[in-house]
Amino acid sequence: MRLEKAYERMTAVAVAALHEREPERLWPMLAGTLADVCGGEAVIHKLDEWSESEGTLGTVPDAAAELARLGDADLGLLRAGYPFAGHYAAGTDRAPVSAHRAAGRTWPSSPTARMLREVLDVDHVLGVPLPGNAAPITGCLVYRAGTDFSDDHLAIAERAQPLLAAVERQRQLLEEWRRALGPADAPDQRAADCALTPRETAVLLLLTDALTADAIGRRLGISVRTVHKHVENIYRKLGTRDRVGTVLRAQRLGLVQTPGRAEAARPRPS
The missing domain is CATH 3.30.450.40 (GAF domain)
Structure with a gap:
């Protein structure tokens, strides 16, 4: 070949x-x-x-x-x-x-x-x-x-x-996302209901972690221009205009953990 x-x-x-x-x-x-x-x-x-x-x-x-x-x-x-x-x-x-x-x-x-x-x-x-x-x-x-x-x-x-x-980085993100929300929350279905692709979901998760476009690009192995394109699509699909509004909207929709729930899910020191 x-x-x-x-x-x-x-x-x-x-x-x-x-x-x-x-x-x-x-x-x-x-x-x-x-x-x-x-x-x-x-x-x-x-x-x-x-x-x-x-x-x-x-x-x-x-x-x-x-x-x-x-x-x-x-x-x-x-x-x-x-x-x-x-x-x-x-x-x-x-x-x-x-x-x-x-x-x-x-x-x-x-x-x-x-x-x-x-x-x-x-x-x-x-x-x-x-x-x-x-x-x-x-x-x-x-x-x-x-x-x-x-x-x-x-x-x-x-x-x-x-x-x-690139695929392995996405696999890790999606598996971490599933574990964080739990199967009962059906995160995949919620993302599908919002018309978010798995790639856009991965970018959204990194947005929630307050990473810059440069950092997201390095993490996913894509260009900054491609990151911005995914972010534009996320804003359009979630009906938001900026990063903060997008994260809050994603929390309300159950696409990502709220701060209180994320803190409660962390293992406590013995």
């Missing part, structure tokens, strides 16, 4: 994901396309630390049955993401790299490589970490059988990294 065409496809899927109201659906949408454009057959997305002892594994296609058959040692090998945790922990470089390129001749005979051949019938892994984070190291592992990932595959993965990071 040509580089530009692959990037266009990944961009289209990322834009679609940013309009998805269910945060848990975001990564399955992205991961399948990432595997395809990078020449892979499956993806594990791990959005917490790559370590043997803990962390959730999301898979595309669903490999729950295969994972259920793994013992603790093999599952630990998948969680650790050898050799990527060590490779990326050594510095700030977050460029995608294949296991064979990172580990060299030791990769084919490593315990992880042997386990992958036996369990998933794949030979190679491509690490695609989310950029911008020193720790924890998070991101995707793309798997394939046969030959190692090519330079073009790595280039596609590198161009996709900002898209993956």
